[in-house]
Amino acid sequence: MANTRVISPEELERQQPFMQQVRRFYEERRPDVSPLACVRTYGCQQNVSDSEHMKGQLAQMGFGFTENPEEADFILFNTCAVREHAEDRVFGNVGALKALKRRRPEVLIAVCGCMVQQEHIAKKFYQSYPFVGLLFGTHVQHRLPELLVKSLVERRRVVEIPSCDGVIAEGIPTHRDGTFKAFLPIMYGCNNFCTYCIVPHVRGRERSRDPECILAEARELVRQGYKEITLLGQNVNSYGKGEAHGVNFPELLRRLNAIPGEFLIRFMTSHPKDATPELFDTIAQCEKVSRHFHLPFQSGSNRVLKEMNRGYTREQYLELIRYARKTVPGIAFTSDVIVGFPGEQREDFEQTLSLIREVGFVSLFTFIFSPREGTPAAKMPDPISAEEKTAWFREMTALQETLSAERLQALVGTEQKALLESDAGEYLEARLPENSIVRVQGDPARIGESVTVRITSARSFILTGEII
Ligand code: SF4
DSSP states (O other): OOSOOBOOHHHHHTHHHHHHHHHHHHHHHSTTSOOEEEEEEOSSHHHHHHHHHHHHHHHHTTOEEOSOGGGOSEEEEEEOOSOHHHHHHHHHHHHTTHHHHHHOTTOEEEEEETTTTSHHHHHHHHHHOTTOOEEEOTTOGGGHHHHHIIIIISOOOEEEOOOOSOOBOOSOOOOOSOSSEEEEEOEEOOSOOOTTOOHHHHHOSOEEOOHHHHHHHHHHHHHTTOOEEEEEOTTGGGTTTTOTTOOOHHHHHHHHHTSSSSOEEEEEOOOTTTOOHHHHHHHHHOTTBOSEEEOOOBOSOHHHHHHHTOSOOHHHHHHHHHHHHHHSTTOEEEEEEEESOTTOOHHHHHHHHHHHHHHOOSEEEEEEOOOOTTSGGGGSOOOSOHHHHHHHHHHHHHHHHHHHHHHHHHHTTOEEEEEEEEEOSSSEEEEOTTSOEEEEOOOGGGTTOEEEEEEEEEETTEEEEEEO
16 A cells, blocks of 8 residues: 555554553542543534544543533543644633643543644643643544553553654544544645645545445444445545555445445535546446536636645536436535635625526535645735735625525425434434535434435425425
8 A cells, every 4th residue: 555554453452451551540539439531522523523533432442422521531632633723622622621630630621633733832832731641643643542551540641743744543442422423534735735725734644444344344344334424534525546456536436336325425525626427427337326426616707716836726626517417316515715815805705606606506614724734725815904915705695594594495396305413402404415404303213214205395494394
């Protein structure tokens, strides 16, 4: 495999005695009472999946889980570095535990993930948050048992943040939060270096898991009754690039689709420069692959796209959408957009608005540009004021709300497949394959079931329906 460093089974095996040591440590501290871990996860689905792996390891070490830090023995923050606002929230939430640590000095507080992988942030935690006993980066999560031993048993303040191109650790136990929806990482890292993005700097180079490992995990999820499997990667469309196994993303989808059972395959995130006609041809042939496609366009202006280093033009993006709609009837798109990229002018922004009108997205994830230290965009001249960016942002969200409302209205009277996802008290929430939520009446015991729903009304962005 080209650049992939798969952690050897021997290296993973090395964690076993550390697991025993942690287990013994807590048994001696409080016999007959399981220690509790409170794991707080910020950011993307990849982080959620990482936390599920770390929770899997913690469960093997005898931990139970709690949402309440007051009753936890171990508090872990798995952080996100994509936007400044999210980082500020983490600093605030970690800072709020200072008093707890003073009252209960035996509690171990740890911070890991993308934020910590940045040197200036790790330094800030180390210097200004002395009650944080363990700091570790994205490339050593599989060594959590060893790091816990150093912190708890050896009573050291531990900082373990190696910088490397990234690793793949197979066979880490998983403690999944959901019972019918599962995340399945297929690759890690990114090679694209979009000029605004911190991800390649904190998650390393792109590397793909072996297809056989992915298929085995998917088969097991189906056997356990999972109804929806979301394949994860920073850029799933480039799955397999540079790897010796020769399986690309469409081929992986075909193999997953061939697994017997009733389940839906979703995936994220896609990159327009790597989404090929072959991919849409494959979706058209694979009945288990969702007809919802999240395809971030980021800007409708070619000038801004170039500054962002996105590797495609507005015209290429729109051509891709046209091809997809022709090939996969009913396919629905969602997207990410950044407003106020450095140097963006009103005419660039209007190009973004016109692209939104032309495509007709189901929904948009909209962001005001947030400079990330260490990325090229953070150093670009940015003359547009924060007020103006906010006004553009509002204009864009208002446009999308109007378009979404029209779309939802068009669904009234149709019958749709939906997955019953949650109990909201007065009604159940079901998700349509295109990603919209519909409210229905039903027995909460049916959550996790796939049903057919007739859409009866669409009001103020809320769909209501009845199970047929
Ligand atoms: S494709 Fe671009 S935006 Fe996405 S993770 Fe990679 S660098 Fe970041």
